[in-house]
Amino acid sequence: MKRNLVIASAIGTMGFLLVGCGETAESAEANNPRTGSADTSTPSLGTASSTTCGKFKELDTDDERALIEQILAENPGNPLEGSPNVALGTAKLVCLSSSVNDTPVAIATGIVPK
Numbered sequence: 001m002k003r004n005l006v007i008a009s010a011i012g013t014m015g016f017l018l019v020g021c022g023e024t025a026e027s028a029e030a031n032n033p034r035t036g037s038a039d040t041s042t043p044s045l046g047t048a049s050s051t052t053c054g055k056f057k058e059l060d061t062d063d064e065r066a067l068i069e070q071i072l073a074e075n076p077g078n079p080l081e082g083s084p085n086v087a088l089g090t091a092k093l094v095c096l097s098s099s100v101n102d103t104p105v106a107i108a109t110g111i112v113p114k
Contacts, residue, residue, distance in 0.1 A: 046074035049106035053095035056105045064088060071106050078111045087111065 048070035059067060068088045072081060080087040087109060094100060094108045106112040 045104055045106060045112065046071075049074050049104060049112060051105050052102055053091075053097075053105055053108055054101035056091060056095050057101075064092070067105070071111055075106060075111050080109070080111055 048067055051067060051071075056064065056067065065084070065088055068091055069084055072078065072084060072087060075081075080090070090109045091105050095105065100108045104112070107114055
């Protein structure tokens with residue numbers, strides 16, 4: 001059990017660190033057509049994507065996995081698409097911090113940009 005936790009933590013950490021890798025200024029501009037706008041509103045989130053880290057921490061293992069799969073399905077083309085295990089590990093690590101209790105899991109993990 002302890003070995004699985006260490007492995008999951010390592011995978012989640014790697015996924016979290018690699019989420020922003022490989023993005024150049026050019027691709028960032030191409031992916032953000034509102035460059036220069038002062039829009040600081042929260043993006044429109046689906047039902048699963050609106051779940052906060054506080055609620056995520058209350059779920060059991062199977063429900064956590066199901067929620068992450070729903071979040072990935074609601075947000076096609078995200079950086080963690082096709083990697084539900086990495087997304088789950090990242091969510092578990094990021095949501096450990098009490099400072100993100102009220103932040104949606106999708107935003108805290110980088111699945112949906114702020």
